[in-house]
Amino acid sequence: MSDRHPMTGNLMSGEAQGGMERHAYDVVVIGAGGAGLRAAIAAHDAGARTAIVCKSLLGKAHTVMAEGGIAAAMGNRWPEDNWEVHFRDTMRGGKMLNNWRMAQLHAQEAPERVQELEDWGALFDRTDDGLISQRDFGGHKYARLAHVGDRTGLEMIRTLQQRAVALGIDVFMECTVTDVFKDGDAVSGAFAYWRESGRFIVFEAPSVILATGGIGKSFKVTSNSWEYTGDGHALAMRAGASLINMEFVQFHPTGMVWPPSVKGLLVTESVRGDGGILKNSQGERFMFDYIPEFFKAETADTVEEADAWYDDKKNNRRPPELLPRDEVARAINSEIKAGRGTPHGGIYLDIASRRTPEFIRKRLPSMYHQFKELADVDITAEPMEIGPTCHYVMGGVEVDADTQESAVTGLYAVGECSGGMHGSNRLGGNSLGDLLVFGKRAGESATSYASSLGGTRPQVDEADVKAAQASALAPFEVEGGENPYTIQSDLQQSMNDLVGIIRTRAELEESLREIEAFKERARTMVVEGHRQYNPGWHLALDLRNMLIVSECIAKAALAREESRGGHTRDDFPGPSDEWGTKNLVVNLDAAGTGVDLHEKPLPEMPDELKGYFA
């Protein structure tokens, strides 16, 4: 083929003179999900020359999969709701391990961030008096999730995407970042390749915002797409930043279990928020048997009270199906293990016997569609079979709560790839709010830092560019090595089996040994073909990130000898007060091939906020 790119006219070969593209920006945002788009809009509005770089086409990021809604104490349904109640719910949901300042900012700013979406064209469902409707969700005291049927994430991403396009922000689609450059201790840019041509790009920018999402692709059963390979986590580590809370992985209680090809696919929590209940194969509504001490005072203990709650929230307590996700996932796991599972190894989620077909089709249109099309199940007539699926990582880059800046000057992280906001367990609906609130904050602080530099910006070192290029091309140099797909699939199986929803010391130790072996195999993996749109090559590069992130998870999970939120140790079944005061922090080790871990005390909550938990 021609050595010139048909669309851009650029030289395709990275080696050729002038064959590498170069761009200079004030702020480069990596990732175009809710967090990345919101950050880019904020940076643009603050006056920065801004670029968005994303692995997929614009508008395809995983935010589209978010179904339930955006948690924001707008008080449209319950005037009693306010940021203080939302803050309290968030902290309790995270079992008090959250960064209190992030939880506070989130609760305070989410309502205005939602209202802003409406200014940009989002069409939320309405209350009877025309305001944005809000729905019930697990762990939230009041109906608080602004929503659009069960496709809220699509609405959010399309709104932000259309806003970014209208503002004329530059977007580099199907472009993957493989390295962050530094000049001394400060960020100077990033290195990327075009998926389409395999050609390299150097971004010169003093501010880089990581908004790459999660790590779910490290697990076999997951609701996450191929993109979720922990890129931002790994880029931050390699740049010298640290990660916190990596042991906390959220297994969403309700993923599809059948047919096999959709195993893990998300079934929204809105099914339960709108009246759905969980039953085992003996027809028992088992969640009443799993109400933990921590939530006893606010959870209904009879079927009558639970059912009455949907219409009268003042005089009844919440149904146990709406406990936070970690509790529900563990309960389902126990029922299945006890032999009370469904034919395909799940549990029944029943809304058919509880609500009219019209109600279900109106409130849960994509669930209706998803089960009809993919499993031949009519959810208005029969129960769904569901089971836990890897959904979200609470852990991520350790950042300053107000600015989202990491330990590396000029490097920011926002959304799922940042850590702290959700503590040990995220409440449903708090992710979309997180993306908006901290996206805006990161965009603004990244811009203000870039402008503070004036004319003296950190420089990209040519030797680093050469090294990044060599590293990206390495998989083509190997002969006779292994195919990256096989290593990925073995890693996913291993993480699922050994670092899954219930963990033990022996299995975690075993997993660390296996990860070492995968790392060894990955050193000699080989890809066929050439650089033009070659998924094998792309996977080989992503796999490096998956391996280091998996090691972080396993190592932190082994160290934390207690059970809390998204980390359950069979050998340490309860929460421990001592562990409740500290975070686990991981860094890349000195050799750059492994993970160092240390403990760090939680930031202390000010007394006026402590009052909410008395």
Add this chain to the structure above:
Amino acid sequence: MSGYLLKLRIWRGDKDGGEIKDYPVEVSEGEVVLDAIHRVQGTQAGDLAVRWNCKAGKCGSCSAEVNGRPRLMCMCRLSDFEEDEVITVTPMRSFPVIRDLVTDVSFNYEKAKELPAFAPPERDADGKRRMAQIDVERGQEFRKCIECFLCQNTCHVVRDHEDNKPAFAGPRFFLRYAELDMHPLDTHDRRELAQGAAGLGMCNITKCCTEVCPEGIKITDNAIIPLKERVVDRKYDPLVWLGNKIGLRNKDYDGRTDS
């Protein structure tokens, strides 16, 4: 039904040409075409280029033509075919091929840039906005669009006439024009733009777009036809013409300005 050997054929090549190749592959119960493609990628052709993300019919990435029919590969179940049937997967035909099943869909992103953005009035005094559910539902139907671009691929105005592309935004963007036009709070009148720059007039409502929409959006009936009617109202309605002449405005224009 358990596993069997699927007679799968996939177009391999790039902009300089290519061919349909045989990839017989083991498949099992409940699988979709994208599963078979992934298995080929993992075991027989590591460099097979294909776009996909959610694998749940929600992101609109894995558009292709399966036995000539524009489909999302993730929603195309193998059980809809006979076990001995040959399944041939080719890239979307209306867009230039990049490699294998991946096409250059930048046309759509260019068209998206041409659309004037939503233009709301000030918020209510309490900082909120009020709209009736029944009014937002019309737009919500169109906002279900996952941008798979199958409608753009299928529309014969561009499928068979490449030269129409510059003047024709296509069904996906007629949806967007209709959505904004029907938005209870929008203050722009985009009808002239839809008719002129976006080429609404070139659509002769054969409904091919509606047929292939994986979201079941009634693109022709609920978006294109009403939009055409409103364009015509404006152009030819003698009362509107007279009203414009003598400075009266149809209520339909209240609070709207030409974009």
